[in-house]
Amino acid sequence: MKKVKNILTGFFSIFLIFSIGFFCISLTASQENVKQKELEKYLKTAKIGPDKRQVGRRTEMYLVNLDDGKMKRGGYLRFTDNSRPNRAPDSYKYGLAAYELDKLLDLNLVPPTVERKHDGRKCSIQIKIEEIIMEDYRKIKKIEPPDPESFYNTMDDLNVFDNLTYSYSLCKHKAGLDDILIERKKNWKIWRIDLGEAFAPYTELISECEITRCSKKLYQNLLKLKDKVIKNKVKKYLNKDEIDALLKRKKIIINKIKKLIAEKGEESVLFS
Structure with a gap:
């Protein structure tokens, strides 16, 4: 009887470990989804500061300051909309489509991105990821991830x-490795940006x-x-x-x- 009890206790322990593991994974995914929605709301409503700095030359994209009265963040405004069949396709709409697909697959690889109007023009705005290195830099410097x-x-x-x-x-x-960002202070979280030609x-x-x-x-x-x-x-x-x-x-x-x-x-x- 004692042997049976020990076996049952063992099975219960294994079940409990797997259950806790699954719960933690589910909780993490749920937390990420909540964070995404909060950032989407922030991007849609935060005030865009007057100062902006153009990023790159081939597309109309600007780094801007965002402020909703509670939090200050950076963001990227993208106006370019040369959608196909344009011979040199590059559009903010492709980045928005990629973000929607990323959410459907629950990947969390594309930073929160929304569509809004600024100065009377439609554009996308994507949250700026802070304290990053690029994948090309990591490879050049031969920096190995902690995990x-x-x-x-x-x-x-x-x-x-x-x-x-x-x-x-x-x-x-x-x-293309410039389009992969790594948050070094957040367990080397990987982000995929600049999907304007996707x-x-x-x-x-x-x-x-x-x-x-x-x-x-x-x-x-x-x-x-x-x-x-x-x-x-x-x-x-x-x-x-x-x-x-x-x-x-x-x-x-x-x-x-x-x-x-x-x-x-x-x-x-x-x-x-």
């Missing part, structure tokens, strides 16, 4: 996201960005995410060709991961 496994796992998820949105950052050219209407994946693995969470979210939900979220920002190509790439990515699992086994392809 390499977690860091490179996130990079693998980012690679899937880049393929989905057809935007280069990790593989096409070194310049969503090219190509119905294949990026050949230089080979998908080899991703998180189980991302894979499951891709499987669950309905095409009509994606359409409803991005139709304000993307044209029909861009949406059709996006949905096609989603299907290709799912099939690619399924094939990898069949060939290598789930443990070699999906991580927690």
Whole structure:
């Protein structure tokens, strides 16, 4: 009887550990979602200061000061709207579409971004991430993250996201690494910025960005995410060709991961 009691106690302990772990993960995700919504509200309502500094030369984007009376932050105003079929596509709308897709997949890789009007013009505004280094700088200086496994796992998820949105950052050219920011004081949180040229209407994946693995969470979210939900979220920002190509790439990515699992086994392809 004592042996049975010990076995039951052991099973209960294991169950409790897994339950607490799942609760903590769920709580963290919930906290991130709340923070996102709060920052979205802040971006929509905060007063934009008169001083602004242009960022880069190829697009009309400015670093501005934001203040809602309770909190002061920096933000990036982006006005450029050269949407496709423009020969040199670059639009703030693509960044908004990427943020909506990021939320649907619960990735939290794209900083909170909203659409609003400033000086009578439509634009996007994205929260400024503070105290960062860029991925290209990290590589040049050969700085290793404190938790390499977690860091490179996130990079693998980012690679899937880049393929989905057809935007280069990790593989096409070194310049793209400027679009990956790392918060060094927050467990090396990775952020993907500058998606103004994303969503090219190509119905294949990026050949230089080979998908080899991703998180189980991302894979499951891709499987669950309905095409009509994606359409409803991005139709304000993307044209029909861009949406059709996006949905096609989603299907290709799912099939690619399924094939990898069949060939290598789930443990070699999906991580927690």
